[in-house]
Amino acid sequence: MVWELGSLAIGHELLLPSPVSVARSLARMVVTGEFWSSIARSMSRILLGYAMGAVGGIALGVLTSRWRAAAAFFAPAMSAVKATPVASFVILLLAWIRGANLSIAVSTLMVLPLVWQATHTGLGAADPQLLEMARAFGIGRIKVLRYIVLPPMKQQVLAALRTALGFAWKAGVAGEVIAVPSGTIGMHLYNAKVYLEMPDMFAWTAVIVLTSVLLEKLLVFLSRGGERKK
Amino acid sequence: MSIVFNNVSFAYGRKKIFENFSLDIADGETVVFTGPSGCGKTTLLRLASGLIRPQHGEVRGCPPTVSFVFQENRLIPTLTARENVALVGGDAEKILDELALGSELDTLPGELSGGMARRVALARALAHDSPLLVLDEPFTGFDAALVERAAECIRRRAAGRTVLAVTHSPREAELLGAREVKIEKLERK
Numbered sequence: 001m002v003w004e005l006g007s008l009a010i011g012h013e014l015l016l017p018s019p020v021s022v023a024r025s026l027a028r029m030v031v032t033g034e035f036w037s038s039i040a041r042s043m044s045r046i047l048l049g050y051a052m053g054a055v056g057g058i059a060l061g062v063l064t065s066r067w068r069a070a071a072a073f074f075a076p077a078m079s080a081v082k083a084t085p086v087a088s089f090v091i092l093l094l095a096w097i098r099g100a101n102l103s104i105a106v107s108t109l110m111v112l113p114l115v116w117q118a119t120h121t122g123l124g125a126a127d128p129q130l131l132e133m134a135r136a137f138g139i140g141r142i143k144v145l146r147y148i149v150l151p152p153m154k155q156q157v158l159a160a161l162r163t164a165l166g167f168a169w170k171a172g173v174a175g176e177v178i179a180v181p182s183g184t185i186g187m188h189l190y191n192a193k194v195y196l197e198m199p200d201m202f203a204w205t206a207v208i209v210l211t212s213v214l215l216e217k218l219l220v221f222l223s224r225g226g227e228r229k230k
Numbered sequence: 231m232s233i234v235f236n237n238v239s240f241a242y243g244r245k246k247i248f249e250n251f252s253l254d255i256a257d258g259e260t261v262v263f264t265g266p267s268g269c270g271k272t273t274l275l276r277l278a279s280g281l282i283r284p285q286h287g288e289v290r291g292c293p294p295t296v297s298f299v300f301q302e303n304r305l306i307p308t309l310t311a312r313e314n315v316a317l318v319g320g321d322a323e324k325i326l327d328e329l330a331l332g333s334e335l336d337t338l339p340g341e342l343s344g345g346m347a348r349r350v351a352l353a354r355a356l357a358h359d360s361p362l363l364v365l366d367e368p369f370t371g372f373d374a375a376l377v378e379r380a381a382e383c384i385r386r387r388a389a390g391r392t393v394l395a396v397t398h399s400p401r402e403a404e405l406l407g408a409r410e411v412k413i414e415k416l417e418r419k
Contacts, residue, residue, distance in 0.1 A: 133304040136279055137318045137358055138295030147306050147317070 017199040025199035026206065034183070039211065042103065042185040046172030047215075049104040053111025053168065054161060060112070061119020071120070078113040086110070086171045090178045099179035103186070106175035107168035114167070118160035122153030158223050165219055169212045231361035231392045232257045233278050237287035240273060247273050250287070253411065260393040262403040265413030271396040272301055274413065275364050278394055297358040297391075301366045303351040305339040311350045312336060320357030328383050329353050330376070345371035352380060356387045363388045365395040369402055381405035 007018040017025075029035045060078075064071035086106065093105050126149045134144045176186020185204060192201035235253040239246070247270040255261050255278075263271045276282045280292030297318075305314045312335040315322035326335060329349040339347050348371050355363060365384070369377045384393070385407060397403055403410050 129300070129302060129304050130306060132281060133298070133300060136281060136296045136298040136300075136364075137354075137360075139317060143317065147309060151308050 013198055015198075017202055021199040022202040022206065025197075026203040029200070029203060038183050038185055038188055039207065041183050042173065042176060043211065043215075045101070045103045045184075046107045046169055049107030049172060050111050050165060050168040052104070053108040053164065054115050056108070057112045057115025057160075058119050058157065060116045061123065064116070064120050065123035074116070078116050081109055082113040086174050087178070089171075090175045093175075094179060099181040102179040102181065103172040103175045103184070107172040110167045110171040111164040114160045114164045115157065118156040119153065122156035123149060125152040125156070127152075161223075162216060162219055165216055166212050169208070169215060173208055231291055231293055232259075233289065233291040233362070233392060233394075235274075235277070235287070235289055238277065238284040238289060239286035240270075240277065240282070240284045242273075248284075252287075255291075255392060255394070258390050258392060260388070260395070260406055260408040262395045262397055262406060262408035262410050263413055264397065264400075264403065264410055269413045271413055272366055275366055275394055275396060279362065279364055293360055293362045295358070295360045297355040297360040297363045299351050299355045299365045299368045303339070303347045305347060305350055305354075307339055310336045310338055311342065311346075311353075314339065314350055315354045315357050318354055318358040320359065322353070322357055325353045325357050325383075325387070326350070329380060343371075345373075345376070348372065349376075349380065352384075356383065361391055363391050363393045365393065365397075367396055367398070369397065369399075377402060378405060 003016075003019050007013075007016045010016045013021060060074060064074050089106055089109055090102065093102055097105050130148045131144070133139075134148060173186050173189070176184045177190050178186075180187050180190050185208060189201060189204045189208075192198070192204060233255040235251055238248050238251045240248045240251075263274055265271055273282070275298075277284060277289050278292065279296040279298060280289070281296075283289075305311075306317070309317065311326060311331060312322045315326060323332075323335060326332060326349075329352060331346060331349055331353065334342060334346060334350075337346075339350065342350065348368070352365075352368050355365070355368075363384075368384070369380060372380060381402065382405075393406070393408070395403075395406060395408060397406075400410075
């Protein structure tokens with residue numbers, strides 16, 4: 001309602017398109033194969049980067065929580081990665097990576113430090129009294145890991161994975177907007193901006209937001225399913 | 231399993247707990263340590279279990295694993311009463327039933343009362359097969375009838391094992407059939 005009123009007040013589709021024209025634009029897009037293939041292309045690459053960042057972050061977190069030297073080596077690098085703006089990453093990476101694979105690298109770098117930190121701190125969050133109890137009773141390493149070490153870590157890592165998913169998605173699309181690989185959401189967003197197709201730009205933005213929310217809901221659903229199975 | 235404290239000295243930082251403390255505990259003996267709060271009874275149990283090492287002297291006879299009822303229950307919060315006990319071996323259901331917890335087998339520690347959780351911790355120690363049973367105020371939160379029931383269960387299940395306990399109650403020491411060792415007479419601070 002506010003949007004519609006604002007659009008009417010401005011009276012210029014180039015500055016603020018009305019919700020109706022955005023909806024019309026979206027309706028025109030969703031019936032094309034290009035729309036779905038673009039989403040699939042962007043999503044597959046960004047999710048691949050997300051998975052690589054998640055697996056790498058967990059592996060690195062295990063490594064740094066076990067060896068202080070590894071922590072001393074990787075912690076500053078992770079802080080630097082976390083502090084670097086997405087745009088800087090994209091421009092730097094463009095020198096080495098082809099446009100199509102850029103979103104994979106960008107989303108990996110977004111996810112890696114978040115998941116690393118959650119794993120690193122989560123592994124150190126095990127209750128020392130329970131660890132001592134396990135030592136006294138001679139409970140085996142696998143059981144200690146499963147029942148004492150992993151539960152507190154799991155909560156932290158799952159929270160990080162949820163946050164990282166949104167980051168990866170937004171950063172991945174931002175990377176596509178700069179690198180403009182063909183047949184991706186980022187390319188459509190870029191073209192809409194260049195050709196001043198404001199309803200299309202708003203429609204693609206809505207698609208990005210909606211997809212991000214759906215992916216996060218899916219992750220929450222999957223993690224709850226995993227909890228129930230346990 | 232006999233345990234020997236030989237001229238043991240131990241301090242937490244600058245605070246001396248024991249100095250040249252010696253004590254022999256015979257294999258299969260039940261010993262209850264009594265004494266005022268803060269005199270080092272729990273420290274003595276931890277030294278006997280090998281969880282901490284003395285700064286001077288030696289503790290001989292610490293077994294590789296210990297059946298321990300800690301001052302805190304130390305139950306794994308995500309496991310049920312039965313699973314907490316079964317984690318260390320033994321017939322979890324039977325022991326929990328003996329301690330009047332037969333109806334709480336599938337209850338999580340967070341849903342148990344303080345006394346019930348204490349009994350689960352006791353059941354876990356009794357289910358565990360170590361030659362040394364260590365009980366740090368095991369009857370906390372028990373009423374008189376439950377103390378008798380638990381003490382009987384300990385005597386029966388710990389027969390032949392060395393038992394070290396801390397309690398403030400002479401009645402509890404008597405129920406365990408233990409030799410009483412007063413810490414304040416043995417320590418030199």
